[in-house]
Amino acid sequence: MEQAEIGQLMQEFDAEVRRRFPDAPIDRVEILQYGEDPEIEPGQLLGRIYLQPPESTAEGDARKEERGRRLEEFHHAHRAAIRELRRELDKLPASAILEFTVVGEAAEGEHRGPRLRLAGKPGGLGPGAEGGQLTPVMARLGQEDLETLDTLITAGIASSRAEAVRWALARIRERPAYEQLRAHTREIEELKAQF
Secondary structure (H helix, E strand, C coil), X not given: CCHHHHHHHHHXXXXXXXXXXXXXXXXXXXXXXXXXXCCCCCCEEEEEEEECCCCCCCCHHHHHHHHHHHHHHHHHHCHHHHHHHHHHHCCCCCEEEEEEEXXXXXXXXXXXXXXXEECCCCCCCCCCCCCCCCCCCCCCCCHHHHHHHHHHHHCCCCCCHHHHHHHHXXXXXXXXXXXXXXXXXXXXXXXXXXX
């Protein structure tokens, strides 16, 4: 999206958040797009809402726990408004993630945490899923792997990183060497069973 479009969307999002959560301890909001956060996929937006941290003199883990309680209390008090805002984001032409987090410092390599993330409307299962049951899998990928998945999305082969991974796995299963590998694996399992 162009910077002007993001700016306009940011103003509308900020106004909508403040309208839906008038008495909440909102510090600020932001809209991020692909390239501004590694968890955002091409064609996706992230609407992040920062809550003010609770006033405290605690430090370290105790401080993080207090921030976690602040997020839990906010979620409990505003559950219906959060669902309504999530539905509003589903009306956008781009897929959008809604994230709530509490302002605070994070050590290098850590998530800001705590955070509450609500993904947008689910896309189709994509090629290779055949309407079957899908199992969520967490994977940490390096920059080169992310760029590979994002290239598949940009080329139109997949609509999300999850779909790009499923596509790549389907290509591996099509190779003759994969069937040989499976046969050897079955042989190893049979030998193990004999012990």
